[in-house]
Amino acid sequence: MTSRRVVFVVGSGRSGTSTMAGTLRTLGLHVPQPEVVADATNPKGFGEPRWVVDLHTELLARSNVQVSDGRPRAWLDTGTTSGDHATRERVTTWLEEQLEVGAELVIKDPRASWFLGLWRAAADRCDATSSYVTMLRPVTEVVGSKQTYYGQMGAGSDQGAITRTAAWINMMLHTERATRGQQRAFVRYGDLLDDWTQPVFALGEKFDLNGVKTAMAVDIAEVHRFIDPSLRRVTMTWADIGVPDRLRELADETWQALDQLATDDTAKTQEWCDQLRVAYSAQYAEAEAFAHSTVVAQRRTAAAAARREAAERRGGSGAERIPHAVRAMVPPAARQRLRKAIGRERRPDQGPA
Known part of the structure; x- marks a missing residue:
């Protein structure tokens, strides 16, 4: 019997998650159909199953959590919402149906990080191995890309940048914590664009993905056509994004820790991430206290x-x-x-x- 595997492509939106999902799909992994239709913000496609996006949208609404939410306690809210028996059965039933179509799946949605426990439990019930690819892209490029393609937030560009920077820290540090102890890899978006064969074929070996390891020349050529270095259309720095110094420093250090995980996923680097997560929670609590009168x-x-x-x-x-x-x-x-x-x-x- 062919082993069942589910690869979850996770991390912040605008980090190259669509490029990774599309690459794995081209090499033979199955993206459950139908997919979210491509648009101007992602002309080569999202690689996202429509059913998964709809499910996550529903669960986030029930949890009163946004896709990019900076609140540390939001993780508790989504965990509570996704822990009920009916939701778990619903996801397990759907996943079993998809694994009957293809034994190696790739599931990608920027909302997925909020519900990794739900998906891991469903995969276990379906006798499937879960693997996680976290895409890494500098925070300034992620925030800049969101500002460019999704528009401004709040009263002005600085407020939007602050909100999105905080949400990036919250999302990435908790995604790291949620995938710890699991079969996982961290891939830099820049490395994927420079020479996709190195990180992707390394994933194939690490995760034992038959579709990647046995890829035909025609599939490899198709990926070469799919991945275009010009996809990195937004390259911004802090000079282009106005955020407070303390938040910028915390975001920079978070990027350094995550970037190190790509080559040094050890207990020492993980402990660094734990310290940053505590620091972020403290900084967020302080900001909430300042803004209490406004609330x-x-x-x-x-x-x-x-x-x-x-x-x-x-x-x-x-x-x-x-x-x-x-x-x-x-x-x-x-x-x-x-x-x-x-x-x-x-x-x-x-x-x-």
């Missing part, structure tokens, strides 16, 4: 808006429920005194009642 104000504003909407759904004020023809019979002076009494006095720029 409280936003909650009050949202609560007031909800009360207004509830009043409108109940039919509005008593005056608004009185037919216009009847209200028109009330003298203007009396209407003005009545509005003033109930706190609904019209401004000078408003029209007549």
Whole structure:
């Protein structure tokens, strides 16, 4: 019986995950169909199963977590959501169906890192070996690419850059922790573009992927056509991205630790990642404390808006429920005194009642 294998391509979006998934697919691994359709942000395709993307989108919504979420506690929320029996059975059933189509699967979705425990358990139930490829790309290029292709966030470009930089740190450090102790590899996006044969064939040996190890010349030629060095269309530095010094320093050190994992996945480097994860959580908690007044104000504003909407759904004020023809019979002076009494006095720029 052919051994079953599931390769999960994980890491932050815009890190080369689509290029890796597309390469493995071209060499013979099966991407469950249908796939997400290519668009201007990724013209060569995403390599993402539509079912997987829809599932993750649903689970993130139930968890109140964003795809790029900077909150350390978001991992607890997604873990709770994906831990119910019905969800586990649902994923296991789908994965079993896909493994009947192809014994070696590649599953890629930037949202997948939030639910690796769910997928690992499903693969175990299907008697399949799980492997993880984490794509590495400098944080400035990732954030710059997201700014370019996904637009700005918040009040301005700096706010968007800060949010995305924090989310990158959170995503990458927790992905490292979630895959620790598993069959895994870290691949630099730059290495993939420079000479894809070296990292990809190394993966084939490390993960014992029959599709990669027995690739035909025609498949290799197809990958050469698929991978275009110009895919690295965004190359930004901190000079192009405005973030606070402390966050930039933490992001830089996180990149250094992850980059080292590509060639030195040892306990010492993993401990470095643990220290960075603790430092990030502390820095995020401090930022939350600074912003507490803003959060409280936003909650009050949202609560007031909800009360207004509830009043409108109940039919509005008593005056608004009185037919216009009847209200028109009330003298203007009396209407003005009545509005003033109930706190609904019209401004000078408003029209007549």
